Amino acid sequence: xxxxxxxxxxxxxxxxxxxxxxxxxxxxxxxxxxxxxxxxxxxxxxxxxxxxxxxxxxxxxxxxxxxxxxxxxxxxxxxxxxxxxxxxxxxxxxxxxxxxxxxxxxxxxx
Amino acid sequence: xxxxxxxxxxxxxxxxxxxxxxxxxxxxxxxxxxxxxxxxxxxxxxxxxxxxxxxxxxxxxxxxxxxxxxxxxxxxxxxxxxxxxxxxxxxxxxxxxxxxxxxxxxxxxxxxxxxxxxxxx
Numbered sequence: 001x002x003x004x005x006x007x008x009x010x011x012x013x014x015x016x017x018x019x020x021x022x023x024x025x026x027x028x029x030x031x032x033x034x035x036x037x038x039x040x041x042x043x044x045x046x047x048x049x050x051x052x053x054x055x056x057x058x059x060x061x062x063x064x065x066x067x068x069x070x071x072x073x074x075x076x077x078x079x080x081x082x083x084x085x086x087x088x089x090x091x092x093x094x095x096x097x098x099x100x101x102x103x104x105x106x107x108x109x110x
Numbered sequence: 111x112x113x114x115x116x117x118x119x120x121x122x123x124x125x126x127x128x129x130x131x132x133x134x135x136x137x138x139x140x141x142x143x144x145x146x147x148x149x150x151x152x153x154x155x156x157x158x159x160x161x162x163x164x165x166x167x168x169x170x171x172x173x174x175x176x177x178x179x180x181x182x183x184x185x186x187x188x189x190x191x192x193x194x195x196x197x198x199x200x201x202x203x204x205x206x207x208x209x210x211x212x213x214x215x216x217x218x219x220x221x222x223x224x225x226x227x228x229x230x231x
Binding site: 002032033035037043044045046047050051054056088090091092096097098099100101102103104 | 145147154155156157171172173174207212214215216217218219221222223224
């Protein structure tokens with residue numbers, strides 16, 4: 001059972017902006033930074049954003065993140081076909097003493 | 111090239127044991143915290159546990175679902191992290207990934223390709 005809540009799916013046409021929400025609690029998102037991973041079908045997850053909104057080298061600036069209180073969000077602007085993937089948010093939970101994840105959001109490019 | 115390669119997965123009966131290995135290359139393995147995650151078929155990601163670097167005490171921590179059954183260790187001289195899984199249950203069936211901890215901000219910046227563990231009679 002996932003501790004963080006994400007919508008199961010999101011979609012858009014090429015070039016559109018898509019936003020994915022991630023809702024948690026005081027013990028996780030409210031206390032620690034949020035990380036986002038993406039996962040293409042049949043492959044391992046990859047780091048997309050860390051420290052709420054920081055992009056590792058190689059991640060295009062079409063991807064952005066934000067955090068407010070116990071919620072976070074990921075925005076993909078200028079949606080491209082290669083953005084079709086599952087997206088997961090995660091944070092350290094001080095009460096559970098471990099990483100907690102969202103349920104994952106499947107992004108479809110129409 | 112920075113790389114992690116898991117091995118040791120397979121089919122195992124409930125109650126038996128299995129040891130996974132994670133072989134690192136391209137970076138100074140001993141400097142990093144190493145984590146294990148898993149993903150059950152068609153499901154999301156779940157943290158399994160981590161082992162700190164020797165410089166940080168080499169201590170471990172585990173998810174409640176595996177505590178007391180799974181043990182993470184490391185052999186820095188070989189650049190290998192291990193996940194010893196005992197008393198396996200059907201619900202441990204998953205792809206297991208090892209990861210390198212970014213070092214800040216609770217982020218995993220390198221993932222292995224994963225190794226599949228199937229627990230079934």
